[in-house]
Each structure stands twice: as structure tokens, then as C-alpha cells.
Amino acid sequence: MYTDHDRFHDIASGLISAGYITAPGRVIKHGKEAAVLCCPAHPSLGVEHVALKVYRDQSFRNFRNDATYLRGKVWKRRDLGHLKAFKDELWVETEFRVLETLHAAGIRVPRPYTQIDHGIVMEHVTAAGDDAPMLKHVRLSPEDRRRVLEEVLEAIDAMLGCGIVHGDLSVFNILYDGAHPVIIDFPQAVYANTHDDPYPLFRRDVERVVASLAPAQAAGAAEIAAELWGRHYVVEARMMS
Ligand SMILES: Nc1ncnc2c1ncn2[C@@H]1O[C@H](COP(=O)(O)OP(=O)(O)OP(=O)(O)O)[C@@H](O)[C@H]1O
Numbered sequence: 554m555y556t557d558h559d560r561f562h563d564i565a566s567g568l569i570s571a572g573y574i575t576a577p578g579r580v581i582k583h584g585k586e587a588a589v590l591c592c593p594a595h596p597s598l599g600v601e602h603v604a605l606k607v608y609r610d611q612s613f614r615n616f617r618n619d620a621t622y623l624r625g626k627v628w629k630r631r632d633l634g635h636l637k638a639f640k641d642e643l644w645v646e647t648e649f650r651v652l653e654t655l656h657a658a659g660i661r662v663p664r665p666y667t668q669i670d671h672g673i674v675m676e677h678v679t680a681a682g683d684d685a686p687m688l689k690h691v692r693l694s695p696e697d698r699r700r701v702l703e704e705v706l707e708a709i710d711a712m713l714g715c716g717i718v719h720g721d722l723s724v725f726n727i728l729y730d731g732a733h734p735v736i737i738d739f740p741q742a743v744y745a746n747t748h749d750d751p752y753p754l755f756r757r758d759v760e761r762v763v764a765s766l767a768p769a770q771a772a773g774a775a776e777i778a779a780e781l782w783g784r785h786y787v788v789e790a791r792m793m794s
Pocket residue numbers: 581582583584585586587589604606663675676677678679684685686687725726737738739
């Protein structure tokens with residue numbers, strides 16, 4: 554049987570041969586859906602380390618409400634016999650392409666380097682030379698918290714400007730590099746232009762970050778979401794209910 558361990562081994566050897574990393578590295582986090590490692594980068598990349606996110610084989614079954622996130626994705630024509638394999642790839646490809654788009658637009662996300670099988674190589678986000686912590690675990694002064702919320706809302710606005718809704722945004726999927734928030738974890742992102750009902754996902758993203766970073770403003774989060782949405786798309790009456 555081909556296990557997650559075999560897959561990881563193959564991905565790491567592939568990346569070593571392709572000249573992205575020089576060794577498999579150490580685990581930063583072993584999550585339910587993916588393992589993220591810090592690997593020594595090949596000198597040609599000009600950085601010391603990169604992050605390697607490898608999805609588990611089982612992970613794709615765990616994505617909540619598959620259908621919600623699959624709607625509007627462009628499905629390439631492939632042999633239907635390979636549907637499961639293809640669905641698996643879709644999540645990895647979505648994360649990689651979204652990172653490419655957002656990074657090119659100057660939004661603070663890890664710079665993506667390459668995707669190979671179920672693995673993505675991206676910039677290793679650090680804070681004071683260490684792995685950057687999740688925003689959830691960072692203590693900020695009230696002033697910094699307000700600024701960080703402002704920056705996250707600006708990033709949400711800029712992402713929507715690229716037609717992208719994160720779809721699972723929270724202080725667990727935002728890292729803090731000591732100065733600024735860096736948004737991560739995009740496999741479930743949706744394209745606002747092709748998804749038939751992206752607004753509830755968008756609003757939930759906004760509501761969650763406002764609730765965590767400015768609880769006193771939580772009651773006004775729906776209004777903030779509508780205002781941001783209205784900068785790019787039409788706000789319909791039903792969205793406000
Ligand atoms: N580019 C990166 N640089 C540094 N650390 C990272 C990077 N990407 C991910 N991490 C670390 O790995 C963790 C998990 O990453 P991510 O949120 O993308 O995966 P996940 O599928 O949500 O995993 P989990 O099931 O653990 O939530 C992050 O919380 C962070 O600690």
C-alpha cells in the first residue's frame with residue numbers, strides 16, 4: 554500500500570532532484586490535513602529555508618462541505634475513472650494557484666515556489682528567526698491589534714480584488730511575522746466570479762477575524778463585510794439578512 558510516508562518520501566526526493574530543497578527538513582506542524590515542514594533551501598533560491606506543505610492522502614475527505622467549495626471551480630476534462638485522484642489534486646492546485654495570484658498582487662501570503670504531487674514549496678514565514686506563530690497565539694497591544702485587523706481587512710479587500718475568497722479565514726490561518734499578518738492555508742478558497750454563492754463564505758471570513766481581533770465590534774462585522782464586498786460586487790438585499 555502506498556502510504557503518506559511513501560508519498561512524503563517521493564515528494565522530498567523529487568524536490569531534492571528538482572533543486573528546491575537539499576534535505577527533507579523538520580516538521581513544523583503535523584496537522585489533520587497536512588504536515589508542514591521547514592526544509593533547507595537549494596542555494597539557487599537565495600533563501601535559507603522553505604516551508605513544504607504535504608497533504609495527507611486522507612485529508613481530501615476531511616474538507617468540510619466539499620460541494621460548497623467545489624462550486625464554480627473549473628474542472629478540466631480528465632478520465633472520470635480518475636475522479637478521486639483528480640479531486641485530490643484540485644485542493645492542492647487551488648492552494649498553489651491562489652498563492653501565486655495573491656503573491657503576484659503584492660498581498661502578504663507566503664511566496665509559492667513550486668507544486669509537486671501533493672506537496673507545495675513556499676516561503677518559510679519567520680518571526681525573530683523562528684517559525685512565525687499563528688495570530689491566535691500572539692499577544693498584541695490594543696493598538697497593534699487594531700492595526701493588524703486593519704491590515705487583515707485590507708488583505709481581504711485586495712484578495713476580493715483578485716476575485717478570491719479565502720473561505721476558512723481565522724486567527725488560526727494567519728501567521729504573524731513580528732510586524733505584519735501573513736495569510737496562509739488556501740485549499741478551500743473560492744473564486745467569487747464563478748462560485749454561485751460566495752458571499753456567505755466571505756462574510757464568515759470577515760466576521761471571524763473581527764470577532765477575534767475586535768470583539769467589541771463583532772456586532773458590526775456583517776456591515777463591514779457588506780461594505781468591503783460592495784467595493785467589488787453588487788450587494789443584494791438578501792445578503793444583509
Ligand atoms: N509558509 C509557512 N511558514 C511557516 N510556517 C507555516 C507555513 N505554512 C504553514 N505553517 C505552519 O503550519 C501550520 C499548518 O499550516 P496550514 O494552516 O496551511 O495547514 P492545515 O491544513 O490547516 O493544517 P492543520 O490541520 O494543522 O490546521 C500553520 O499553523 C503554521 O504553524
